[in-house]
Amino acid sequence: MLKLAASALVVLVAPPLYLMLDLAVVGRLGAHELASLAVSTLVLGVISTQLTFLSYGTTARSARAFGAGDRERAVDEGVQATWIALGVGALIVGVAWLVAPWVTGVLVPDDVVASDAARWLRIAVFGVPLILVSMAGNGWMRGVQDTRRPVVYVVAGLSVGAVLCVGLVHGLFGLPRLGLEGSAVANLVGESITGALFAWRLVREASGRLAPVGGVIRAQLTMGRDLILRSLSFQVCFVSAAAVAARFGVAQVAAHQVVLQLWEFTALLLDSLAIAAQQLVGAALGAKLFDDARKTSTHVTKVSAAVSVAVAAGLALGAGLLPRIFTSDQGVLDAITTPWWFFVAMLPIAGVVFALDGVLLGSGDAAFLRTATLAGALGAFLPMIWLSLVFDWGLAGIWSGLLLFMITRLGAVVWRVRSGAWVR
Template structure:
């Protein structure tokens, strides 16, 4: 694959910083784990449960970033920078409103949710403490998502990387101070993260305020804009719920297959997530580029960029597959000495590797359709994809097929995503030109 295509430079300019920002995000929990680990096993277990709850919340609200990217990039492509900033303002208002609503509705439900996520009687109190404090940072966390979407829509992925790195540094410093130096326990870890998230949100608000002042965009919430953002968010929420259902069900099935299977599955899932970050970075570039070009009315350029990004996705997927197959004999040694876990993992890694080229296409097309604002189709496709996975996953459990069978079920899911997204990309239905998708 040569790098002489006219879109290559733009794809790299957007994708490389996006990859850095994506990698920086999970470092929050990793840093918390390293510091909270000094408090003991119970505290670390509590952080694990709380992290799952908050991670699910972030994933469900990621539409604030993706939807804002799509709407802002279209306005940028049309040359309407004032309207683009206006869309960003509405996105931040929506994030703030949802964040406050989640605090009010979520605090009474914390004990129920913590136990639903499997916390034991010993772990639950500390997990509840962490979630109670962390809820105060939810508005900031959601504003960060919306602010990231604004800047991506403005074709800027470098600034979100800088903000992510800054938040990570502040989070690490405050966690070390509150937990290790001042002895605030697990609540100190939560407060450190809350303050880091709030600081990141403040940075994005300042940037949007500057943009509003520069282009003369109003700062008050616009009911029509909020309604449009919420409507787009519903489609993305359904799509994301489908993804979460698949991942949660896969974990539940692996747990029922046996201890060695669930341990190996978690390692395989982490490997999958790592490669997904790189592929997701191309998808984020796809969101920004597609929205801008359709906003400018250049459907041909949007299609040409899509073809090139699919080529990038396939090329990256093939490279990842070859690397995984090459390191597969030694990779389990980095995680476990258990022979059963190692055996299960070696089989699963073959499937993970072979799915990489498919994932490369799927992630790119997902990003392109999000950038095009094709949210209704993504919601319908998400339901179909999940429906394709569930019976196959049940068969993997019922027939005692083992972890390889479960990952083959994941392969059926990825194939369903490839078919549904690929068929859509071949039509003209997604490539609607204009500053606003009609």
């Protein structure tokens, strides 16, 4: 389990680390360029986030086939997911290229920043089909429990992209100085290398079985629909939370964003364990080893809970010191105290929720997860966010909403796993 989780964690963490480098490199050009990069990567990130079903959904379906001893069918799930990736990716390229100036103009009022962001986006968006191919590749390779190649492919592509980013933005290593556009070119090349490596491996594994199969594609898209709705509910909630926090003042929104970034980083750690749960539970169910699947769900949940408790303890002990890593502003430090303790209290709950999410995804129970997440978002998180604005509850109200959201999800997934319906 830890081997699978470690592989997933590297793949999950590598893109944010690359983005941090990209921001640091472009930031030396000036504030306008940095703002343009922030806007354009936000748009590209939102697009990619909504299509993670190509990874998570494919893992679940591929793992069950692999567990049943049918590696060919497991790889074929990757073939069909790759067809979806190429089709959807081509559509996104066409639409995004046309609407990029309008989208960036809506997001930022500064005409120069919006124009530069649109130029960046119009270059980088051509890498979207291969970004989606990489997602599909991660999905089927996780399904067949190939832990090494995804790490190699992702690190190889992003390493080349990182060197090109430094070189093309500032004209180093004998490369032309392209400024902000150099960042877009580096992003495009790096993502394309990773996607091409995943595609090359798929072609070798599939051994000529590369034709699209309508029935499998429809089944994957059905699962994808549920996962997209689930992902959209997260996006709406967190965007709403940021918008409301901004209305409480500069210190409050800064404090909210600092703790939220820590939450997102911790989520990557817990998500890697959830992905391991997907792989192991899917394989066990595919092999009809139902008791093994149940034992795996229990074991993964215990490990994830233990990890989250350990992280929460570290954050609690470092409450007086850790926030100072991010800011020296006393107003922000005072405001951080409230969301910080909500975050600490929420982590043990999150450890169980993430693990059981992985278990249910491994069983293909995406429709239930969609419904449970929407119920928590619409019934708990969003109402608390907007009530916080109406009654001036501040960050305490916003983070109470997130805590209620996690508690709602906890009750739903625990009930589902205890019911045994996921095994069937």
